[in-house]
Amino acid sequence: MASVDTHVGHDVQQENWGGGAEPFKASYGKLMMWYFLVSDAFTFAGFLIAYGTLRFSSMSWPLPDFVFAKIPFYSGEAPLIFVTFMTFVLIISSVTMVRAVQEGHHGNKKGVVFWMLLTILGGLTFLGCQAWEWTTLIKGENVSVTRNPFGRHTEDGVYLDASGNETAETFKVGDSYLIHGHEHNGQVEFDFKKYKVTSGPDAGKVAQLEFGPKAFGALFFFITGFHGFHVFSGVVFLFVIMLNAASGLYHRRGNHYEMIEKIGLYWHFVDLVWVFVFLVFYLL
Secondary structure (H helix, E strand, O other): HHHHHHHHHHHHHHHHOOOOOOHHHHHHHHHHHHHHHHHHHHHHHHHHHHHHHHHHOOOOOOOHHHHHOOOOOOOOOOOOHHHHHHHHHHHHHHHHHHHHHHHHHHHOOOHHHHHHHHHHHHHHHHHHHHHHHHHHHHHHHHHHHHHHHEOOOOOOOOEEOOOOOOEEEOOOOEEEOOOOOEOOOOOOOOOEEEEOOOOOOOOOOOEEOOOOOOOOHHHHHHHHHHHHHHHHHHHHHHHHHHHHHOOOOHHOOOOOOHHHHHHHHHHHHHHHHHHHHHHHHHOO
């Protein structure tokens, strides 16, 4: 009798078991990709919150309009134009990724390859722009993870010449500055200007211009570098998956190019994260 009950219970259990039904109508691969993206979003959120906390707790934090004003092949200044172009390129690459997924749904191998190739080119363009921006800050402006020549004045004043006399160059609270550096005997030396405070309780006091907050360079290179690593990884994955699609691998599997959808989720996430990085670093 006991054996019959066990057998009946086993039959009932088999009847109620879903047999591997997809939760949320998503495959195992897509679900795992979503888990990864959510965890990665928390990581980026922690970094950006830390940056925002330090940025608004410092009176001399550099202004983005002053720091990011250079563009290639132009000697003048164009605040935030170059990084806006970078953002535009990454957003367009997200559009081409959408088109690749759509072509995959229709089983169009050539369409998938074409639009993925454009997405890869967009990612490479973004990485090239980021490399130029880093080079400009490191070599041109002498910014490093431990040194930040950019800052903002916290008091009104007038600059002094080498003899200690007042010059015609005055500044107000909040004005941006850059301590210029030059190479001498293989090392970078900086020209620290002296100034006289002209208002407030310290009026008449002579002081020397100081470096800006060290955390600016460290956070900028770390967070944008971390995002750049994601873009680079995405470009590598896109290239491999594009080759697989071109070989007909996903067509033979008959899974409607699901791998294109999964890498598309990753690429859209990378684009979305950059929108927040752009907001925090370049607009605040």
